[in-house]
């Protein structure tokens with residue numbers, strides 16, 4: 001009798017132990033699954049002619065969004081997001097291999113710095129000292145120079161949390177690199193979240209007074225079909241004003257009303273509906289290639305624009321802390337660059353929404369300042385958020 005009692009006692013203890021171990025395992029599984037909702041994976045992407053190793057990081061969430069970023073130029077090489085049927089397709093122009101980026105790229109998906117956009121004649125002054133930058137766009141400086149932030153290898157580190165995965169890219173630009181004063185320590189962090197948003201957080205510090213204006217140069221085609229143009233994709237911009245330009249695309253200094261012009265995107269309007277209008281500014285840009293002065297500049301990170309593709313149902317919302325956005329309608333794409341899906345990228349097969357300070361700000365003292373002093377921190381944040389309707 002005593003033996004039977006002991007046997008049952010032992011058995012129940014065993015059952016309890018097994019059960020609690022099983023529960024613990026279940027809990028562990030739950031936790032791991034949560035951590036794995038957004039993942040990040042690293043692969044080799046290629047080597048530059050001077051022996052620099054380039055990696056590709058793939059950030060993936062469980063809502064169907066995947067983002068590929070390479071350490072060369074911090075370039076977003078692919079963003080796959082679902083259409084209204086739930087089919088994920090690539091919505092950014094770019095290439096499949098490093099060789100093509102090295103050969104010729106109109107800044108596809110890249111981090112742009114130190115100064116995104118144009119500086120007239122490549123000259124500016126700080127405290128009475130004149131600086132000369134590369135003249136690489138007609139008579140002007142464009143997008144950081146000959147070897148801008150889009151053409152350097154960034155140092156990468158990863159971070160994951162329950163509902164996000166982040167790729168932190170760091171680059172130290174030396175004093176007078178590309179003609180810019182001060183050593184600029186720059187960090188760009190890409191964060192993919194479960195809600196199909198991609199945050200880009202920019203930070204920089206300097207050891208000498210300098211200028212900074214960082215952005216990302218992704219070309220979107222929300223249809224997922226790069227053989228199509230973006231002309232029927234519907235744009236809204238929360239901007240009452242824009243900056244008219246001269247023949248070389250430098251702002252004239254006028255801050256013009258969008259009212260009664262083809263630059264009024266306050267109501268959702270197809271990109272192509274007025275692009276061929278008889279308008280002096282559209283002619284100068286060869287289409288849209290202008291900076292809009294965004295509303296709500298005192299409101300920090302806010303919704304500034306939306307693009308909707310009626311065919312796929314995809315919606316892109318852009319949030320930023322920046323005062324301006326360069327809306328570029330891919331006018332210089334000319335059917336010579338090879339597309340990822342085969343064929344070539346033709347005129348207006350992608351659009352860019354480059355959140356930034358105004359072009360030529362160092363020479364236009366009425367524009368918000370782009371000066372960064374030692375001891376200060378440059379910080380800027382832009383989010384691309386995808387959904388469908």
Ligand code: GLA
Nearest residue numbers: 106107289326328332352354
């Ligand atoms: C920017 C400029 C355009 C063009 C593209 C790259 O958006 O504003 O004029 O130079 O970059 O081709």
